[in-house]
Amino acid sequence: MLLSIVLIPAVLGILAFFVASPSLRRATLLIGSSGHAAAVVINAVHQAPVAPGAWIGLDAPGLLFLEIASILFAAVAIYTTGYLGRESGHVVSDAEEGFTIANRPEVRFIGCLLLFLATMSLVCISRDLGLMWVAVEATTLVSAPLINFHGHHRSLEATWKYLLICSVGIAMALLGNFFLAYAGHGQVHLNLDDLLSVAPDLDPLWLKTAFLMLLVGYGTKMGLAPMHTWLPDAHSEAPSMVSTLLSGALLNCAFLGILRANSILNAAGSGRFSSELLVFFGLLSMAIAAVFIIGQADYKRMLAYSSIEHMGILALGVGLGGLAGTGAMLHAVCHSLTKGMLFLCAGQLLHVYGTKTAADVRHALHAAPRTALLWLAGFLAITGSPPFGLFISELAILKGALENGRWAVAAGYLTALAIIFIAMARVVLPMVFGAPPLPAATSGAAPRAREPRWFVIPATGLGLGVVGLGLYIPATVWDFLARAAVLAGGR
Amino acid sequence: MAAWTDIFVLGLVLSNFRLLASSRLTVMIETMVLQAFALTAILLTLADRPWPLRLIVLSLVTLAVKGALLPWLLRRTMRAADVRREIEPFIGYNVSILAGIAILGLGFLIVQPLKATVVPGSASLLPGALFTTLTGLLIIVSRRKALAQVVGYLAMENGIYAFGAALVVKEPMLVEMGVLLDVFVAVFVMGITIYQINREFDHIDTDRLSELKD
Numbered sequence: 001m002l003l004s005i006v007l008i009p010a011v012l013g014i015l016a017f018f019v020a021s022p023s024l025r026r027a028t029l030l031i032g033s034s035g036h037a038a039a040v041v042i043n044a045v046h047q048a049p050v051a052p053g054a055w056i057g058l059d060a061p062g063l064l065f066l067e068i069a070s071i072l073f074a075a076v077a078i079y080t081t082g083y084l085g086r087e088s089g090h091v092v093s094d095a096e097e098g099f100t101i102a103n104r105p106e107v108r109f110i111g112c113l114l115l116f117l118a119t120m121s122l123v124c125i126s127r128d129l130g131l132m133w134v135a136v137e138a139t140t141l142v143s144a145p146l147i148n149f150h151g152h153h154r155s156l157e158a159t160w161k162y163l164l165i166c167s168v169g170i171a172m173a174l175l176g177n178f179f180l181a182y183a184g185h186g187q188v189h190l191n192l193d194d195l196l197s198v199a200p201d202l203d204p205l206w207l208k209t210a211f212l213m214l215l216v217g218y219g220t221k222m223g224l225a226p227m228h229t230w231l232p233d234a235h236s237e238a239p240s241m242v243s244t245l246l247s248g249a250l251l252n253c254a255f256l257g258i259l260r261a262n263s264i265l266n267a268a269g270s271g272r273f274s275s276e277l278l279v280f281f282g283l284l285s286m287a288i289a290a291v292f293i294i295g296q297a298d299y300k301r302m303l304a305y306s307s308i309e310h311m312g313i314l315a316l317g318v319g320l321g322g323l324a325g326t327g328a329m330l331h332a333v334c335h336s337l338t339k340g341m342l343f344l345c346a347g348q349l350l351h352v353y354g355t356k357t358a359a360d361v362r363h364a365l366h367a368a369p370r371t372a373l374l375w376l377a378g379f380l381a382i383t384g385s386p387p388f389g390l391f392i393s394e395l396a397i398l399k400g401a402l403e404n405g406r407w408a409v410a411a412g413y414l415t416a417l418a419i420i421f422i423a424m425a426r427v428v429l430p431m432v433f434g435a436p437p438l439p440a441a442t443s444g445a446a447p448r449a450r451e452p453r454w455f456v457i458p459a460t461g462l463g464l465g466v467v468g469l470g471l472y473i474p475a476t477v478w479d480f481l482a483r484a485a486v487l488a489g490g491r
Numbered sequence: 492m493a494a495w496t497d498i499f500v501l502g503l504v505l506s507n508f509r510l511l512a513s514s515r516l517t518v519m520i521e522t523m524v525l526q527a528f529a530l531t532a533i534l535l536t537l538a539d540r541p542w543p544l545r546l547i548v549l550s551l552v553t554l555a556v557k558g559a560l561l562p563w564l565l566r567r568t569m570r571a572a573d574v575r576r577e578i579e580p581f582i583g584y585n586v587s588i589l590a591g592i593a594i595l596g597l598g599f600l601i602v603q604p605l606k607a608t609v610v611p612g613s614a615s616l617l618p619g620a621l622f623t624t625l626t627g628l629l630i631i632v633s634r635r636k637a638l639a640q641v642v643g644y645l646a647m648e649n650g651i652y653a654f655g656a657a658l659v660v661k662e663p664m665l666v667e668m669g670v671l672l673d674v675f676v677a678v679f680v681m682g683i684t685i686y687q688i689n690r691e692f693d694h695i696d697t698d699r700l701s702e703l704k705d
Contacts, residue, residue, distance in 0.1 A: 055665075130666030137673040141680050148684070153691050157700040160684055164640060167677050168631060171647055174670065175624070178654045182605075186658050190666070205605060233703040292705055301705070
């Protein structure tokens with residue numbers, strides 16, 4: 001049953017609010033994660049065709065994003081159980097400024113984490129655009145307490161910006177939904193299949209206005225420039241596993257909203273309008289991300305801007321269509337896995353060094369060798385170096401651009417990628433290899449930080465996934481990605 | 492019924508000017524109650540009679556959420572954060588009203604090309620709804636107090652709701668209810684955040700939340 005994908009985490013999330021024992025409560029995370037993963041697999045294997053007019057249904061793009069969310073949540077669940085064990089029971093001080101902080105109740109954190117998964121899953125399986133809107137707004141509301149977990153002044157500021165900017169943005173998307181209904185002269189339901197079947201009869205002017213509104217609305221949530229301003233703050237102030245979910249799963253869900261609108265415009269014959277807009281916002285996001293990554297002092301903010309860059313690449317790929325569309329789907333998977341790994345590493349580095357300033361993190365290879373190696377691998381992967389999956393997907397998008405004869409777009413794309421590679425290398429490489437700030441430690445061997453298994457295992461697992469996708473993509477997987485790209489409106 | 496719709500849209504438009512002109516938060520919250528009544532009336536006058544049961548239920552829920560629950564939440568937050576008025580907005584009240592007039596005119600111009608294709612309804616509905624939405628946006632960007640920004644968000648949501656009023660009979664009720672629920676929870680969560688901001692900083696001036704930047 002398809003609804004179980006939403007119900008399992010939702011019910012467990014609500015239950016978690018009433019569980020008194022901390023260890024049992026943390027176990028609900030693992031149960032929720034494995035239950036969700038099992039439900040996704042069962043529904044993927046017995047995939048029923050989407051019934052016309054149904055509220056929920058599973059198609060290729062929805063399934064793809066659902067799988068990404070499930071994998072990331074599994075990594076986050078393992079990490080969180082260990083993390084909460086470390087944070088609870090004693091006084092915690094702020095990593096950045098050193099004052100003591102009172103974390104928000106763990107009950108609320110675990111409950112909201114599971115509800116977050118439930119709402120994101122609902123976004124992925126909605127066939128009704130109204131329901132989808134309700135679910136996207138719900139993701140904002142249940143994730144706000146997650147960002148505010150530490151409850152100090154910086155996290156409050158980030159939470160407020162997140163709440164207000166995303167709520168206003170999403171309100172624009174609601175307006176877009178109503179405009180879609182206007183385009184059907186008020187006679188069509190906002191059901192995706194209904195809209196696709198009558199698309200040629202929709203009023204083109206209202207339809208284009210609706211797409212603009214949906215692009216701005218969901219684009220705010222997705223972090224497309226220039227609507228991205230909440231993103232670096234929220235990603236840098238949230239606990240690392242929350243950043244992982246925000247960046248790897250939530251942004252994709254918002255992207256799905258844009259893809260649904262894009263497919264309707266394609267079916268209506270206005271595909272050129274929507275794809276040109278996607279290409280434009282894609283390139284703009286990459287350019288702005290590049291500007292802010294240059295000279296970025298805070299490594300968590302650097303990762304946040306890198307997310308903006310990769311969301312731009314996704315929009316660009318889908319806008320170009322064809323091979324680039326398939327590449328964009330692969331890119332979504334690889335970006336989520338890599339970014340998950342990087343944010344987990346960033347959390348670990350923050351714990352070891354007690355600072356988010358990249359210049360103060362030196363010689364990590366010695367202080368925390370596993371973290372440093374994963375961090376380095378993550379950097380190589382996220383900048384699109386072989387043999388990681390992002391190399392393949394970025395190459396596919398480049399080829400797609402060249403096949404369409406879009407030389408200027410390809411040139412802009414490559415320039416941005418090159419700038420970001422150099423800028424990130426200047427931040428990351430000294431963190432890993434740089435000499436320790438003080439003359440070599442007196443005894444010769446500084447104490448090594450503990451690198452707990454609950455961090456190493458999920459981060460390594462995500463990393464291996466990206467390497468695997470870079471080395472070998474089975475034909476069935478590629479076909480699945482191509483199908484997702486076609487349904488997402490890539491021409 | 493179109494004449495009645497026009498009258499209520501006019502009420503909505505006038506309430507926006509009240510919103511733009513007032514510095515006291517209680518007045519702003521009161522205006523939200525007025526807007527809730529105007530919206531419900533627009534919802535009912537746009538539909539053909541006899542009104543279907545679901546429309547009556549929906550308008551009652553709209554009135555309850557937008558007219559009673561949300562103002563109650565806002566007042567509670569106002570007491571908890573101990574703020575009474577917006578002292579120095581970024582854009583002064585007189586300029587706000589002038590901007591409002593300009594936006595209203597702009598609204599009539601913008602909907603001109605779209606008018607011909609619109610769903611049957613009232614001619615003033617689209618510009619009125621657009622004006623309400625943009626007024627909300629103006630309040631959000633021009634006020635310092637977090638609570639005033641939440642009121643702006645609600646006004647914006649009201650404007651969007653008015654856009655949907657013409658379609659409400661066709662759309663499944665689940666969606667409308669979901670929208671109302673989301674707005675309610677949004678204001679609830681924002682209220683909690685405002686309370687925490689007030690406790691942490693002793694003020695809710697959002698322009699002083701400016702530590703995170705590049």
